[in-house]
Amino acid sequence: MPANAGRAWISDKTDKPKDTKYVIKRLWYYISHYKWMLILAILLTIASNLFALIGPMLSGYAIDAIEPGKGLVVFKTVFYYAGWMIAFYILSSVLSYLLSVLMLYLSQKIVNKMREDVFTKLVDLPVNYFDRNQAGDIISRISYDIDTVNTSLSTDVVQIFTSVITVAGSLVMMFLISPVLVLAMLITIPLSILYTRYMAKKVRPLFRKRSAKLGELNGYIEEMVSGQKTIKAYAAESSVINRFDNLNEEAVNAYYDAEYYGSITGPTVNFINNLSLSLVTVFGAILYLLEYMTLGNISSFVQYSRKFSGPISETANIISELQSAAAAAERVFKLVDEKPEALDKPDAVELSEVKGDVSIENVSFGYLPDRMIIKNLFLHAKPGSLTAIVGPTGAGKTTMINLLMRFYDVWQGSIYIDSKETRNLTRNSLRKAYAMVLQDTWLFQGTIFENIAYGKENATMEEVVSAAKLVGMHSYIKRLPKGYDTVVNEDGINISKGQKQLLTIARAMLLDAKMLILDEATSNVDTRTEIKIQKAMRKLMEDKTCFVIAHRLSTIQGADNILVVNQGNVVEQGTHKELMEKKGFYYKLYQAQFE
Template structure:
């Protein structure tokens, strides 16, 4: 139910969260699986240390080769080469186990995160969904969380391996030739400063990419939902142009982020290659002076590649990390959305509901300074049928939102059985109402599941009695699987009128003491409307009922008809009283009567 209240906005565009805060909150998920993390660290250390032994053995093999014929000690060469193969094989196996472990870890973390986001969505107030596009929310649930998973599964592997490899290679190089290590005292700070500068610049670009992609998803979801209307008005080109704009903005943001970050890797690679050239130059000088063996120079070169390689890799994955941080920020933004206020500790239960409802001097607006209801007063006695009519935008559906506490009043009080509803438990209050709305909602599942999801442990007889009363039983049993027929995509395989009849039957099965009908017969033809009127009257007996209707013929028998104009009750009374008064209601009724006569001329 769209409840009004201003344009769709996005809270995901607020100032960015600090990286340390994002990492700290992600750690709360990771620490739940600390034993897997410790095992991953152990595998990373073991695998990389074994790989670090290779260059040392390679240097010993090179030193076993002497100038001149017959100067090669093949026994030593084969010995060191054989051990190199063993160490590299074991290292590769451990690296595979590490990758598999981290993929599992990433999946578990994302499972927890997606579950938390979904459960948080269920606790958010209706106001949030009125001001956020559904496609953007889905983008956070799918794309952004998947981006975080990819980073945890892939980037975490590389980062763990990089730290071990860099530290291990540095130690090995120090044992071979400390003077040559001094070359990195110049090149490594250059790489670090350059990478840091680029990461600071690229993060806002990836943040904008996520925002634009969310907008594109929101626009796509909205357009696909209204595709029939778009085709009916032949506005495909117009909305295609809108999609083209959103798509171009998303692609441009993606290009800006990726193109800016893609230059980081080659630049850092160039710095590392300069360091390799300097090592080769000064290593040759040290060899000629007899300060180092040829095998040691060879080992040092290999270790320098291992040392600078992870730094270069880190600069390559910095874009992925920034993308993951931007995605994680949007996820955390959603988790930070304030939930619907919990019931106070002294909230009262609502039992044995009589159905006495009073709205006393109620004022409310979806946006500050834009009132929808002003000093509104209405009383519904137990068992009464109260019809609410008025022009579009008068605040009819707003009253329903306030009764259900989807929103709270700005001023005034709403009473149920003499108690302020703000003091009643929300769950008890909402269970006291059953609703049939203009916008029907059915989920993917059997017809029986859709009928009984509001109330458990219903017998087959109760279900059939309700569907018969709603005049939908004959249609259901005509289906191949009857009540076990699967409804897909919100009941797209049945007509709007049939969906409405199912929701009416569902409301009957809930058997709540109060009833809300918001244009409940708007999607059925006149003949069907007349058929279900008797069923609706039977449903309303003994229940306090609020009926919102545009077709005044459906509410002539209401006990009280409240006419809304400009956010206030302009008239109130029975149908006969209001007709005799000759006011706005009489004008509405006469206008509909004249329209009905005009249409009858064509029959």
């Protein structure tokens, strides 16, 4: 959308953060699409960890085959249990590998679905969303934030599944070996759980802030990259660098705080778990001396205790990644939950057989409730007429176009096309009735032919060439290495700005539309080219209604009707000759351009 005086940049940062349950519920929506893969992943996790849990028990049996004293080792028994241990560990490793591959595939499926939903939502969002949010921040959500979720799903979720099964299995095996030692070890477990929960609440807001700051930084970088020529023209490099340094420092500090508090959780929980191991060692020695346990039992118990406490420590270590993923997912879901452009009325009708009779009756509108841009506007454009809209910056010219196209709905009054109120029409049919050239040109990476034919399906080469000739681009295009098959670089950076504008005008001319809107469409071409375009447009758009916004008043002298807009009101209207004779506001604007 072109910039305008009425645009309101409104931040979304005031929205309340969602709780963890909300994020998990939304993630489950995506995971549930692949529930059979998830069930298989759970079965693989259970089998892999159960096989791994058999190892310490077999190790204990092997140790018990060793009796105190020299040479009292039953090697046959030791090798027997050692062989089974190797077999179970190999089987566990194979299943773990299959699980990792499956989770990687599953996470990619989920992320693919999330990106699809986000992009679909972007297409359905109203224009005002893009007026309120930076492009860089939106891109950050669809790339960085979703990648963060992907990493967590492919690695952290597997780790959580594994931890739950390992902890539960180890606890059962320890109870079977010695309930007394389990009680000694469990003394420190509540400390680990309470500390982990406390840090989770403390860390999550930090990761939410980190994602937001990275989004702001990406948004600023995107703006500065696209505005390099302007920055250099005004020698504003130092101020841009200073602003970047401030945003970069804020992002780095936010990143450091999140990672620092996330990283100290693991070592602290490890320390608590090591205390439990010390207690197990002391009480195990006592029970051995009292002949309540064998050395093999103690060895197995210690291994199970490590398996029990290890996942708790690992869970604490990945808490930062989980919190980062939760914060990233929250930003993604916030975009997905944005209200789309309002649906057409149930009884909305298609606009067909358009004649191009446009009426604006008593329309009032503002981008903000307390700032009206247009007040009590009346306009009638007859079919086939050329209506020019002129006025100072901020007068409401572009806003009128936004309302004609229903990018925004009027607050008061009505707009009619062929006596049909636009809110009773489907947006799709309404917008297809217009061909539009914006002030900001847009070309995509593709051939010249594809860019001109963009708005018309099955356009022929003859039609494209005809449109190019009418705007004076044909001879230039033929001189290019591959003519109409020449590829335009991304954003058209291998052709001049004026030539880009001419291509977008040719694109609009090719459409079979009954109405045309030019929003400062000739602002990037010279006056002679502008006159040629106006003549070509008049010839091409016979019997079609045209709306032209222009700052150079010399280019619209032949308009059937000129609307002079000031502070949201049409202060004068008429032909160029009539307005000049009145010597009013238009006369002053015209004279000011030639003084």
